[in-house]
């Protein structure tokens with residue numbers, strides 16, 4: 001679809017400008033050409049208040065919200081994206097490699113609270129990306145999520161982003177007392193940390209999708225920099241059993257994952273998802289009918305970290321990253337959530 005561009009925006013374009021300085025989150029949808037009061041009301045009723053909220057939605061969701069055909073919804077979606085490009089929130093369709101490089105240098109990172117995992121992730125969990133931790137039960141995925149809830153709230157000098165958290169809990173495994181324990185072990189005030197976490201319990205896959213749909217308002221009000229979905233696939237796995245329902249499950253999960261990617265990019269926050277898999281990752285990826293949704297997540301996540309148990313320790317491996325070296329790091333589970341092992345030689349293959 002063609003884009004109308006205003007020259008003045010091109011002149012003032014500065015790709016390295018920090019996104020926080022911009023105010024696209026305040027641009028109401030009726031400032032878009034072609035959005036009248038009736039459309040605005042319908043969008044607002046569906047929780048879509050700003051241009052960012054609109055850009056995050058898929059055209060079919062927009063069509064549902066305003067009761068229009070898909071063409072009208074695509075038009076609105078494109079207008080929202082164009083507006084965000086003008087405001088430098090989103091990249092234009094064609095950008096130079098050096099501009100992308102500049103933008104990537106502006107990406108924020110959240111420390112995992114361990115040196116080893118931070119090294120593995122080239123500095124921590126990135127904003128504007130979806131990072132997936134996958135592995136078998138008890139491998140430490142939920143512990144990683146709990147630790148990140150504490151870390152992201154710290155100031156930048158201490159590895160955080162002074163940001164809040166939305167924790168979408170699909171397995172009923174979020175434990176505030178574990179947060180308190182981790183905060184205390186790390187010398188932080190537990191009450192303040194608890195106040196910085198909004199927990200949304202998702203009772204089924206539709207509810208999980210609904211929660212994500214309503215995230216926009218929370219992000220704005222609350223200053224959210226991290227969204228956790230623990231686990232992203234459990235409900236889909238439980239609800240869509242058998243081969244007959246596989247394609248519907250994959251479609252729904254695919255839609256959910258893409259919405260997460262848009263959320264991360266548009267609101268400039270980090271998304272972390274977990275995914276439980278059986279112990280052999282090779283078999284798992286080799287056979288898509290066994291993947292129970294896993295390969296959809298795999299293809300959509302920006303970064304994938306495979307975690308497994310080895311005795312008392314845990315091993316994390318960066319998988320298929322476009323730029324991280326493929327290597328493994330050790331971590332342990334203790335009162336600080338996740339932690340570096342005591343021994344010196346904890347990283348298997350050190351980067352030079």
Ligand SMILES: Nc1ncnc2c1ncn2[C@@H]1O[C@H](COP(=O)(O)OP(=O)(O)OP(=O)(O)O)[C@@H](O)[C@H]1O
Pocket residue numbers: 135136137138139140141142143144171173181276333334335
């Ligand atoms: N306070 C604690 N101190 C030390 N280890 C703990 C503590 N709490 C939990 N653990 C460890 O965390 C493990 C569970 O890890 P976690 O819940 O993160 O697994 P998971 O990968 O999320 O599993 P699942 O796929 O079943 O959700 C327990 O087996 C235990 O060893």
Ligand SMILES: [Mg+2]
Pocket residue numbers: 141142143171173230
């Ligand atoms: Mg878990």
